[in-house]
Amino acid sequence: MTKILVADDSETILLLMRTRLELAGYEVEAAVDGQEVVERIDPNSDDGPDLLLLDAMMPRKSGIDALRELRAAGVETPALIVSAHQTPDDADAPADLEISGYLTKPIDFDALLGAIAELTEKNAA
């Protein structure tokens, strides 16, 4: 089953994401900040998540900073960044992090599920 690691500092949003993604048939792991994301992913393991869905702004470590560390460690898992901001400009994300897409809150789940399907199928193929 396709595994998605979701990180958000709001438990309500984690619950929402988990419910919607599980309903769509994905396996969901949850993390409350970027630090936990980094700790959960072993760069040398093949058993990691197939997709990262990271909130751009979280306490302790942001989704952007976590992704930066993961990319530096050689993790190539596709990543979607969720931001409360409206445009990528405001999320202040550098271009070299191989971010597959941005989502703004409130989340358009139809669009999100479409993007996830596309990314995970492409990766699986």
Add this chain to the structure above:
Amino acid sequence: MTVIGVGRLIVQRQDYENSIERSYQREMGARVQLAEGTNPDAARATINREEANRAHLRDSISGDTRDTVILVACGLIAGLLGALLLFVGLITAMRRPLEALVGAAGRLAGGDRSARVEVGGVSEVATLGQAFNEMAAELELEASERDQLDRMKDEFVLTASHELRSPLTSVQGFAELLMMERDSLTPRQVETVEIILDNCRHLVRLLNDLLDLARSDAGRLSIRPQPTRPAPLVEDVVRTMRAQTESSDQTLTLRIDPDLPLVNVEADRIRQILVNLVTNAHEYSPERASIQVSARVADNGVEISVTDNGPGIPPAQLEHIFERFVRGDAGLTQRVGGTGLGLAISKSLVELHGGTITADSVVGRGSHFTVTLPTADPEAVETAPVGTPVIGEGGRR
């Protein structure tokens, strides 16, 4: 001087009159002597002497009177001259600082809060100058405080809109979850959830609009113009809006001139503006109204206009139509769901593109909004925007 002169005249005149009186008495005595014939020669001599004496006295009186009049006149003239000189001196002393004050007041009114005057001149003028400087200093302080407040306000709106998005995401997301199970809900529950979702969408719109305006105020509203074909853009807007206008039996027609040049715009932003204009036309017009969207070449670019035959906008409202939170009277229609910010944002966005937006309307006949967009460099090639995709509309209309 004059007063003393007049006083002296009065005293002297008394003396003269006494002297004349005494002269008469002496003459009378001499005349009595003459009549008695006691000493006629001496008496005659006395009479002549006293007559001459009195003539002399009378001359003296009129001479003194004349002198005094001259004296008084001289005094008056001298006084007037002195006053005039004093006045001229005063005016000269006041003119320079007053002119400086007028100049500084003009600069201050023109927005130069650092305008000050050199304090000097006549004491009243100096006081005025000092008061002016104190007032200007206070204004300057207020202006800098206001700038700071403006920045704080912009920051606040940005942060607030950011912070509100997370709870809104939950409310909307869970309401959508409920709707996924609408088959197990009662009609009343479905209706309730629909109301929640409607209001979520309205809140998102409000947040997006407020954010756009705060960015615009902070000079942080940015656009990425690309050479764009206007026709597909306009067609896309009309396609998007068709369902809504048809639900009110309104006719939505499109007229695009052939061979429109490329415009230099950010397509998403122009779509946002046009959707806003057509939405307004739709929401403020009654059922079976007609709305026309047209695009044509104009002197200074491409002109896209949205015309409706709705109720129109009264002149007093039309004047403020592009200000924020100014909304038309919904009148008979109950569909109006705007935020009162759409036109203010549209204006900011169009101007950011270097274009113009205008509105005219005749009450009872309809309204007509025109957006003029700058054409792209004829050499430019239409390019697709590159970069990381933004997934979903993020609540954007």
